[in-house]
Amino acid sequence: MNIAIVKYNAGNIQSVLYALERLGINATVTGDADALRSADKVIFPGVGEASSAMQSLQENGLDAVIKDLKQPVLGICVGMQLLCNHSEENDTKCLGIVPVGVKRFPATSNQQGEGFLNSTLTKAGEGILKVPQVGWNTIYDLRSPLFSGIPDSSYIYNVHSYYATDSQYTIARCNYGLPYAAAVQKDNFYGVQFHTEKSADTGDRILHNFLSL
């Protein structure tokens, strides 16, 4: 099977590559349009900031290439967010493949321009929402072959401050302060907010399921 990973300026490509290797798959990391178009499956990873990731795609003409892909595509984390319409992260227009919005979790945080005093106002011991969401959370309402064999409430690993809003395209939910789309699908485009490549056996199974689509 010919698996291509989209090469652009986003992190964690290496981790996805290693995860596939553990499944016995040698993937190609490429930014070449023909190589992406001819792959059996395309994985679109990402860790980083949405606007610079979009800019990198545009500079390399990859935005148009990704939109036209016909084979199964799996966006991971920021890769998933970029499949959506728009992200609140630096007011970024995304690829618009899955027509949902990406918002910031409704909590203050330590990031960019928000001072500590401001961020402590909403805090009071346990039960506060720390942003980014870092850690193991559970997914439910699983409805896609992508989650074949995955029990409801399985734990998956998350690192993110922004989330895709719940919609008709949601194929898995997760709660963090509010219910959001842990995974989305439209046509041949799949996206998971969590990190399959770091989600232990559950993540391995989801990657395996994607490769079996």
Added chain:
Amino acid sequence: MPVANTISALAKRIIPCLDIKDGRTVKGTNFVELRDAGDPVELAARYALEGADELVFLDITATVERRKTLADLVKRIAHRINIPFTVGGGIRSVEDVSVLLGSGADKVSINTAAFQNPELIAGIAKAAGSQCVVLAIDTRLEDDGEWYVYLNGGRTKTDAKCFEWAKKAVDLGAGEILLTSMNHDGTKAGFALDITRRLSDALPIPVIASGGGGNMQHFVDVFQDAHADAALAASIFHFKEIAIPDLKQHLKGYGIPVRI
């Protein structure tokens, strides 16, 4: 269908820590007296299989070749394990970080260099995101009742107070605090509950408690009473005094959310 609780129950994380010296796992007591605890990659794979939620590797090698050997080790680890891991030890620049993240690490832990050059925190956060910046603080409770920051693996005392430094680090962009109580480290007498709770309740980022975990009840205490997001330990896991599956069952029995 599970109840859609408004506040999520992120699993409390159990994190084995591997201190690495010259490519081997070592463990000391109160920051000295190192004992050999095996091959780090094999240990890491074992822990991932047993249900560890994350791993921390701290390189205490002092050779000039360390950067390259650490990157090689990170690659070997990343090939083998399917859970997140943090790498620390001697990281001084954003470039050091990009080498480690590029080799497959998910986060980096910084300590002395960040204290001496706080802009390092902001620099890494800008380049790679706050989520990958784990600020490690070694702290000791002194006779005056204050927790002070120590550097250089606990050898150098500073006048800085732990709480103040942690707050500043959050403002600069730290994504997590790895808090080690030197009073408790290696004692197996329990975690430092007061300072852990103080940070955990006040900071908008996760706090990893470290130092003193000796039995399963200590972990219950650090999650229930000190509100830690994660607990880190070394020798009790390395020398099989506590098995991770047993620990998680114990925590679950107390209603603490854990990934099983």
